Amino acid sequence: MNAYAPILVLGALAAAFAIGSVAMAALTGPKRYNRAKLDAYECGIEPTPQPVGGGRFPIKYYLTAMLFIVFDIEIVFLYPWAVSFDSLGIFGLVEMVLFIATVFVAYAYVWRRGGLEWD
């Protein structure tokens, strides 16, 4: 049980921080409402009014979000490799270069096809 105590403490701290921040903001923050702040929160599109039949909306936001995920996942793989870089030896290096090269292929494609331009 003792081994789990730090986890419990961490959980308690996290909960306290979350609840405390919300409470603190509600108590001390200035309240200057405007239209945008009162709107329903929706990623990338105007939530209201809904056009008939759903309408068309730009997918730029989703594209950016997906690109972020791709590179984020790449980083997730790079970190543990970077930490134990020397113990994996030449094999790890080769595999990592191959991995980065394949992700770079996708990156080059996105760049050339204008996926990185907002407008």
Place this chain on the structure above:
Amino acid sequence: MSVPDTVHSLWTVAASSTTQTIPTPHIEYGQLSPMLAVFGAAALGILAEAFLPRRNRYWAQIGIAMAGLVGAFVAVVVLAAQGYAGTKAHLAAMGAVAVDGPSLFLQGTIVLIAVVSVLGFAERHLEPRSSTGAPVDAFAPQAATVPGSDAEKSAARSGFATTEVFPLTMFAVGGMLLFPAASDLLTMFVALEVFSLPLYLLCALARRRRLLSQEAAVKYFLLGAFSSAFFLFGLALIYGYAGTVSIGGIADVVSGTATPTPALANTTANDALLLIGLAMLGVGLLFKVGAVPFHAWTPDVYQGAPTPVTGFMASATKVAAFGATLRLLYAAFPGVTWDWRPVLWGVAILTMVVGAIIAVTQTDVKRLLAYSSIAHAGFILTGVIAMNKAGVSAVLFYLGAYSFVTLGAFAVVTLVRDAGGEATHLSRWAGLGRRSPLVAATFALFLLAFAGIPLTSGFAGKFAVFQAAASSGATPLVIVGVLSSAVAAFFYIRVIVLMFFSDPRPDGPTVAVPSAFTATAIALGVLVTLGLGILPQYFLHLADQASVFVR
């Protein structure tokens, strides 16, 4: 970093500060070369799409795709010649990929299917040229735009091209090569996703009838994602039961030959995990092969997808998915044969009967072929149920035979056109035999092969699976199979009668003259159909030699 070797009174420096090496995995690149060639071609295709000027892309993509596929086929043949299909069969890449007879046979089949499919994708003579005079293929440059709208024109101006289908196809083919060869469940799942995702996209890319095509893609994606989730959950339960995801490891635990460990003592005593997990894996795989009751997506998707894609999907997906099913049932779960066999009996009977009977009422050629493919999934399942070596070789042979008939049949469907694109309604095909005897005769040959008439590959395949099923005591299944074959023969022959013995309609469709690509694809289909029909021995022998799984 330098390590001071001083000894303090309170602490001392750890003695071993030299770098520990983590044992690195061993990867046999040579034995994975079929997949590496195809994935390499896919990555190269993406780069070509990014950097080549638009006018060069079409030929470059065809060249890259064909080079990758030919390279993969050569690699498969070389591996088989080196004996990996027989005595040298083993597990490559730390037990993730099986290089054995069924793997190599199915990989060879899938690569050949892909070659024929790429020929179909490359067809640019059937559609009328665009307003700018550019040749047009079966795909939309930007599927979400309305045909002929400003949005489409601006998409075309900003460089959207339809040549992306080639790298997408290569990714799908790569996944399909890995799927039946995967020797642990996680690799199998990754392969499943790798080949499914490009297929969802390809389904949405039809130039004509875009809404139908998008509907097909959405249905396929939603149901496909659902079935993938089933597969993944089943995988998790099996891992919970066996403590391993490798096929060999699972087989050992299932049959009780694994050394018992305290960690597994609780789970292996409980068959519920095993049976529910196996059932869920089965749902995922039976969805991909289109077996009843998991067939509902098939007609809509086959109808809505661009016809060359339908041909590719109907043949290659079935080969890959049946390959994985075989490996799972024969290599991982032979210990619970008595549990899964009765269920598969039911599924096979339902699939054959439902596929054959509903096909009778169809009025659209593509939907007809879709239901026929469901019925054929049932016939193949009878071979799977056999659970002996003859069953494996019969299924391998049937898959090869069926794929090329399917590719040929869908290629013929792309030729029969009117002003609105392909004329797929059956009534429009009336009297086609009088107008274009050659095309109608070719289609009739494919239909006869579907029906299993002697001297076509369909007969040899059906004979092989039914014989295997009968030899394992599944005689009732064979009787149902023969009866549903008779029902199926009715609607195949009805189409032939419609084409040859009814009067052509004055406003009937015309048969477009294809380029050499589609012509070659259809010719290959005819060649394989007749070749496997007249001389099945050689290929049956080849399938027989390739019918032992390694685990």
